[in-house]
Amino acid sequence: GITILAPQSSPNTDGTDFANCSFVHVHGNHIANGDDEVAIEAGSHDILVERNYFATGHGASIGSIGENNSSGHVWNVMFRDNVFNGTSNAARIKTWQGGTGSVQNITYRNLTFIDVGLPVLLTQYYCPHSQHPGDCKNYTAAVEISDVTLEGLRGTQTGGDAGQLLCSDSIPCRGVTLADIDIAASSTGGRNEWRCWQAHGSAERVSPPLGDCLSA
Structure with a gap:
């Protein structure tokens, strides 16, 4: 594998980006940076990301997709056996309102989180101020x-939420499956919960419990 290093405070320092790529295998790398460790962007499919060590950046991302009302598709992507140490996110899917297209058949499996800010983020409301002031x-x-x-x-x-599943009122997320998850607050007695909106799917053996966070 390769080593990619950039200061945590450095903007737009993605480790590896893939757009319009297919049948890619990313494995055995050490990436510590100030943005996405891996970003799978529109037009990409059949990608495997495994056995990597990620630190300080924004995690393993799908997207962003749909910026400026654009259309894009990503499908058949697997992230497995990766370690995230001190990243802001880990498993992250980000799409913009107003965009069209699809993100389908995405798997995050056997991931280890060490003091990750927000380990799981699935959002159809991506709109960071750095890219869209106002x-x-x-x-x-x-x-x-x-x-x-x-x-x-x-x-x-470290951020108070194990995960956030934030989906569109008009086009909710469907087929979201959570299983065998155990995420704890790094500080004793710290907040540890899930936040969801219009996310549909199923869950089993998830800690902290989802409660009624995920709709059938």
């Missing part, structure tokens, strides 16, 4: 997210 517009159009599996995730979080 207010973010509301749209009914959205990139469809479906068939996302989160399985065998373990470790600690």
